Amino acid sequence: MVEDMTTPLLSDSEAPSDALPVRLTGLTVAILGSGDFSRSLAVRLVASGVRVVVGSRCVNRIPSGLFPDGVELRNQEGALSQVCLVFMAMFPEHYCSLLGLQSALAGKVLVDVSNGAKVNIHGPSNAERLAELFPDSLVVKGFNTVSTWELQTGAHDGSRQVMICSNSTEGKKKVVQLARRMGFHPVDMGGLSAAREIEVAPLRLFPSWSGPVVVTFLLFLFFYGYGFLRGILLPYLAQGHNAFYRLAFDLVEESLPAVALVTLALVYLPGLFAAWLQLWRGTKYRRFPSWLDNWMQRRKQLGLLSFLCAALHGVYSLCLPLRRITVHRLVNTAYTQVKAGTEEPWDELGVWRSDLYLSCGVLGLGVLSLLAITSLPTVGNTLNWREFTFVQSGLGYIALTLSIMHTLFFGWDFAFHIEAYPFYMPPSYLLAVVLPCIVLVCRCFLLLPCIFTRLTRIRRGWESKHNCPVLQHHHVVPNGIP
């Protein structure tokens, strides 16, 4: 790193004698274009001790003070005479306007900073087209994933990653060194064919979140719709009982924990499928079906969405006493009791039930918060593999168990009363608890010694005879395990 910082990309001998006074590093780069990206890039380069020459089609049009002190403004050709590394800070459709500069750009490293126009675009990438236009230059793709804000504020406040790819090892090396000097963390993505992926990276809208968000939203719609039908619409149609006021708060408050519980179960379900599949196949060396692969990759997002719903449920529950209807009922009950000269009887069992219900809920939310925090890369990176698995799997199942207990204590024995099934519809918390219970029971099965031992052996590379016909033919046992 220190070496990188001190090794100039352009040796002093390469710089022409009439060049600007050489700074600490002696490095000079050119930026073609004087727009937003060019300005921010110049700020960052100057702050990194790099000399910058901006090449513009019309230098006179650039307002004074737009670029930081020390940046030299020249015409496009003039800017190129001093450097071996050029940033193309313009839109790719304008690259052809530089064809007249082909010889001036020959042998130089051209950094293509452009983003793709659309996510699903066919044909060569911008960088590949640039390489076709300037075959004698060394085209490197990079810096397009860095925003102007990140460039101006410095790498410390923004993303530190800069994805870089090129077919020229020499060109890539120079850009990697420069990125490090600017305080970024260069990531080598390989040859120029990776440019298309890098170009669309800033255009993607939460690519790994869409599936989990849709699933969570559909679950919410299901529980909300079910609650509406069971608790509002059918009673209204059957008895004329108007409870539409429950739409805004009650139903949301009822649906959120159900969604949180089912989503949490969906985090652990694919792991169980994978384990059963490995047991059934007797090997871990066969790929999972793509739907299972995708599902496994979305577990973190599902977990975070479950945490969000659980946290919202907590906030909603805390707001319950503030509701006008709660105050109304409380005052009315007190008034009725005072008038009748009666008082609420002490219900010890009820107190136990509500305390257990609340306690499991608070503990479950606490463990879920821990899971959410450790899923942050900065925290997760400080854990070794065993610690991470313990937190995400061990504590995850504890959170699931606590959430199931929270629901069961809430239901208590009400689930056995006929009034809990108006119109033959069970309460939504009963529906919500089914999948988590199945997940928990299946997990317990996997812990049975005969199953656990076989699964552990498979995960350490053992395969059933059925899966290794060649070894079977020679009567050789893999890893010495019969």
Ligand code: NAP
């Ligand atoms: P911009 O503000 O519109 O600047 C583009 C510059 O291109 C112009 O100022 C112009 O400078 C120059 N240019 C050269 N030949 C041109 C021609 N024939 N017609 C028009 N302009 C020409 O755009 P920008 O935001 O700086 O973006 C530049 C590139 O950076 C784009 O490829 C973009 O995808 C990429 N990028 C931008 C950001 C961002 O946050 N803005 C982030 C990542 C990547 P002169 O008039 O001085 O020649």
